[in-house]
Amino acid sequence: MTAPLTPSQQPPHDSGWPPPPPPHQGPAGDPITAAEVLQGLVVTAASAVAGAVLGALWVWLAPTVQLISDGKGVYLRDSEGEAAIGADGTFVLLALAFGAVAGLVVFLARRKGGVPLVLGLAIGGVLGSLLAWWLGTKLGPTADVVAHAKAVGPEVVFDAPLKLQMGAAAMLAWPLAATVVHLLLTGLFGPRDPEPGWDLQKR
Numbered sequence: 001m002t003a004p005l006t007p008s009q010q011p012p013h014d015s016g017w018p019p020p021p022p023p024h025q026g027p028a029g030d031p032i033t034a035a036e037v038l039q040g041l042v043v044t045a046a047s048a049v050a051g052a053v054l055g056a057l058w059v060w061l062a063p064t065v066q067l068i069s070d071g072k073g074v075y076l077r078d079s080e081g082e083a084a085i086g087a088d089g090t091f092v093l094l095a096l097a098f099g100a101v102a103g104l105v106v107f108l109a110r111r112k113g114g115v116p117l118v119l120g121l122a123i124g125g126v127l128g129s130l131l132a133w134w135l136g137t138k139l140g141p142t143a144d145v146v147a148h149a150k151a152v153g154p155e156v157v158f159d160a161p162l163k164l165q166m167g168a169a170a171m172l173a174w175p176l177a178a179t180v181v182h183l184l185l186t187g188l189f190g191p192r193d194p195e196p197g198w199d200l201q202k203r
Helices: 034-061 083-109 115-139 145-152 173-189 198-202
Strands: 066-069 074-076
Touching: 034 083, 034 115, 034 173, 066 145, 083 115, 083 173, 115 173
Parallel strands: none
Antiparallel strands: 066 074
């Protein structure tokens, strides 16, 4: 007399026992490949280079702060003006737009997504913002206000250098917009992982 077979010992082709469901696979569980890392690096580099365009647009679109000198000191021409705040707002709005476009382009180029792409968008956004800030201050009016005032003479209005009062907060606008837009698009329109047991339900 032999002992009955337990479920784990049933013959593999027994019609009374359905085949086991296929293992769950998807982008989240796949190992990161060298190609994906390279794609993330390309996104980082492209975002950083795009920062030059952001810097040029910032110089072109940002409202200017006007200064005037009386020969002894330099003063704001309009002490109640909001041009300084407008320069920060222009930079942040441009950075948000650049980030949203970057997230959209990366999603359209590779709908599967992946961690390297998200990291590329985030790091590239920070580098692009830093380049835009540096380039904007270089292309805009000189930062040596005293020398500029002496060069134009007293009672002559001149433009103040571009500055970011918000500092680090403005640097985060681009990477935040890029990652949020990309993750939202991936979650809404990206490829779906196959559900466990789907093949069994079809049968």
